[in-house]
Amino acid sequence: MNLEDGNITESRNQMDLLFNKAKDKILGAEDVTIYTHTDCDGITAGSILSSILDKLEIDHEVNFVEINQVDTLTSDTDLTIVSDLGAGQDISNLANNSNKSVIVLDHHPPIRRLGTQLKGDLIEINPNYYGLDGSYTISGGGLSYLLAKSFHFYDLSWMGILSAVGDMQNSMTGKLRGLNKEILHDSTEVGCVDYINDLLLYGRNTRPLFVALSYFGDIHLPLTNNRNECIHFLEGLDIPVKNELGTVRYLCDLSMDEKSRLFSELLKMMTREVPDRYIKYLPKLISGESYEFTFEQDYTSFKDASEYSTVINACGRNNRHELGMEVIKGNRHLIEDELQSLVKQHKRYLAQNMSRVLEEGSVEILDNIQYFDGDGIKPSVVGTIAGMLLNNYDWQKPIVGYTHVNGENEGYKVSLRCSKLLGYDGIHYGNIVRKISEKCGGSGGGHSVACGAYIPEDNIGQFIDLLNNAVKL
Numbered sequence: 001m002n003l004e005d006g007n008i009t010e011s012r013n014q015m016d017l018l019f020n021k022a023k024d025k026i027l028g029a030e031d032v033t034i035y036t037h038t039d040c041d042g043i044t045a046g047s048i049l050s051s052i053l054d055k056l057e058i059d060h061e062v063n064f065v066e067i068n069q070v071d072t073l074t075s076d077t078d079l080t081i082v083s084d085l086g087a088g089q090d091i092s093n094l095a096n097n098s099n100k101s102v103i104v105l106d107h108h109p110p111i112r113r114l115g116t117q118l119k120g121d122l123i124e125i126n127p128n129y130y131g132l133d134g135s136y137t138i139s140g141g142g143l144s145y146l147l148a149k150s151f152h153f154y155d156l157s158w159m160g161i162l163s164a165v166g167d168m169q170n171s172m173t174g175k176l177r178g179l180n181k182e183i184l185h186d187s188t189e190v191g192c193v194d195y196i197n198d199l200l201l202y203g204r205n206t207r208p209l210f211v212a213l214s215y216f217g218d219i220h221l222p223l224t225n226n227r228n229e230c231i232h233f234l235e236g237l238d239i240p241v242k243n244e245l246g247t248v249r250y251l252c253d254l255s256m257d258e259k260s261r262l263f264s265e266l267l268k269m270m271t272r273e274v275p276d277r278y279i280k281y282l283p284k285l286i287s288g289e290s291y292e293f294t295f296e297q298d299y300t301s302f303k304d305a306s307e308y309s310t311v312i313n314a315c316g317r318n319n320r321h322e323l324g325m326e327v328i329k330g331n332r333h334l335i336e337d338e339l340q341s342l343v344k345q346h347k348r349y350l351a352q353n354m355s356r357v358l359e360e361g362s363v364e365i366l367d368n369i370q371y372f373d374g375d376g377i378k379p380s381v382v383g384t385i386a387g388m389l390l391n392n393y394d395w396q397k398p399i400v401g402y403t404h405v406n407g408e409n410e411g412y413k414v415s416l417r418c419s420k421l422l423g424y425d426g427i428h429y430g431n432i433v434r435k436i437s438e439k440c441g442g443s444g445g446g447h448s449v450a451c452g453a454y455i456p457e458d459n460i461g462q463f464i465d466l467l468n469n470a471v472k473l
């Protein structure tokens, strides 16, 4: 195994003791309830756990839940597994029954101390207890795979890669790190995953290269949203847009030579656009590792891990988590049509709402941030749309979008996205947003360059002001 530092091996061994305990619990269970998060990582984690239990022929039910539902969850089964959430929430409702067991597999910062026991039997496995940063070393699905590994179900390892990529664990360095590398090792060993160094253009298998290029990066470039310019640019580099048969070419069709020419030109172009202090980070924005599933067909959304995660997110964000799980579990043939129309609708919805914000000029520019009132946009995609808008505006300021949430806790769902370059500056927006949202009577947090919050109705103005003042660059 090729892991970066010695400590990781010791941490891994300590975690393995718990995985073995969890394995015994599962083998002794009559039936199991699974609660997992609603995002790509959570859906994938649920799929791995369900696949384990299928193989063992143990009855189970998978439920997809939001973070704020965790403290009210209950279960009738003798074993409950909570994945990709639970570490940061009160789980005493689940774990206070003396003849029941709970396994928590979460990579988020824990609120309980290591070894905490409640009335029921609790096995809590979390990398943060062992000095490993759960935001990039392993995902919720990754932990679920390590559990599968204790049963020798190595064939599920590709799902651990899908969940890591879906959780953006590779986004800052362009490659998977920490325990994710163990999963990558397993999945290449069994031959279900290939990885190559490639350009980080989204849509390697499904977007014509000139289209992929027009969406590239979170910095505004002469190529941004300009397909004609992209075609000229490629022609200038002697990279044909179509092959001899007249079929349009995708990134995955390019030779290494063509890719390196493209890399150099993009680097030059971006160097002209950014302040000097960012230049050293540019190569990481342009190239990195891409992960492919060997058993999937070329030119489909399932070949590349990041495109696959978009499909799963489309399911999750449209409240069709079970559809995403069936895809991952290999039952795609049963839901092919439904899935296709859902993904199509999802993409159309995103494009329409993005154009609406652009056309209405709703983005307000403040000194240190820019924001838009995304009223009417579904709360689950306001962040996706903010991210899509980023390279149309000033990439040196984070962009914040918010939209109404209905239901019990009326207020706003707020999402922030910014260029990775700002993340390299060392600003952790997830932490800033968490603190400010608490000041405003809400809650929030997340990654350094992608995070969100819930803010009470009347305090949204205060939130925007505080955020604008907090991030003096």
Ligand SMILES: [Mn+2]
Pocket (backbone or CB within 6 Å): 041, 042, 084, 107, 139, 140, 141, 167
């Ligand atoms: Mn996760």
